[in-house]
Amino acid sequence: MNDKTAPQYSALALIYGHLMRSIDYKDWAEYLLEIAAGLEADEYRALELAAGAGELSRFLSNKFSDYVATDYSVNMLKLIREPVKIVCCDMTSLPFKNKFNFIFSTFDSINYLLHKEKLKMLFAEVKRCLDVPGIFTFDVSLEPNSIKHAKYLNRKGKFGKIKYSQKSYYDKKEKIHYNNFEIIMEDGTKYYEEHRQRIYTIEEYLEAIDGSGLYVENCFDAFTFDDVKPDSERAQFILKKKSC
Numbered sequence: 001m002n003d004k005t006a007p008q009y010s011a012l013a014l015i016y017g018h019l020m021r022s023i024d025y026k027d028w029a030e031y032l033l034e035i036a037a038g039l040e041a042d043e044y045r046a047l048e049l050a051a052g053a054g055e056l057s058r059f060l061s062n063k064f065s066d067y068v069a070t071d072y073s074v075n076m077l078k079l080i081r082e083p084v085k086i087v088c089c090d091m092t093s094l095p096f097k098n099k100f101n102f103i104f105s106t107f108d109s110i111n112y113l114l115h116k117e118k119l120k121m122l123f124a125e126v127k128r129c130l131d132v133p134g135i136f137t138f139d140v141s142l143e144p145n146s147i148k149h150a151k152y153l154n155r156k157g158k159f160g161k162i163k164y165s166q167k168s169y170y171d172k173k174e175k176i177h178y179n180n181f182e183i184i185m186e187d188g189t190k191y192y193e194e195h196r197q198r199i200y201t202i203e204e205y206l207e208a209i210d211g212s213g214l215y216v217e218n219c220f221d222a223f224t225f226d227d228v229k230p231d232s233e234r235a236q237f238i239l240k241k242k243s244c
């Protein structure tokens, strides 16, 4: 499959911190640490997939003995300030031979995989890189989130001398959530970026995980430890590796 499912975040990296300024990454990091605590490991070796600008590494990197932050976009990775190992790679093709006992991804990044085959490739790669015992946890955005919040993401703004506008809409038939950005630099140069995310059902994730050698230990309503519900906006998956 040659489809390049991930945008390079070339221009968006310029304003990513500004767009995400209302996100409480500290709380998000604490939730992840609670999940990791379930492992009761003496030593944690963490692999972050689609780490973006490393917002979470600010709160997490000193909690793990090893921390590797990865992303498909080199422009996003360049924004990471923490002293972590940084590797530019696609999460569906991981360049690691060593194993990690805590692999994670946040903020809808998995929704960027537009085809079920890509999801299967991700789970196969994680299975290969995950230790036993080990946890792979990730959140996904669900349809109630797209239906409820798309309109709030239609916005315009300014960050320093950069102007931007975002148009967000959900195609319910295609199950694709679009976020289109226009970014105008001080000298008038314009950049356009289209972000597409597939809004899978929980059952579609379960089908993709089935046969991967991983199993779902829990699927929570994200940011809680309650089971996911039909109206959940975001789900948090906790996966482990089958021992044989």
Ligand SMILES: C[S@@+](CC[C@H](N)C(=O)[O-])C[C@H]1O[C@@H](n2cnc3c(N)ncnc32)[C@H](O)[C@@H]1O
Residues within 6 Å of the ligand: 005, 006, 007, 008, 009, 049, 050, 051, 052, 053, 054, 055, 056, 070, 071, 072, 073, 076, 089, 090, 091, 092, 105, 106, 107, 108, 109, 112, 113
């Ligand atoms: C919404 S951002 C989230 C970034 C970060 N996890 C956070 O919470 O701020 C999505 C990220 O996923 C990355 N991404 C999308 N598809 C990817 C892929 N196939 N492999 C690796 N990274 C990918 C993008 O480059 C982007 O940095």
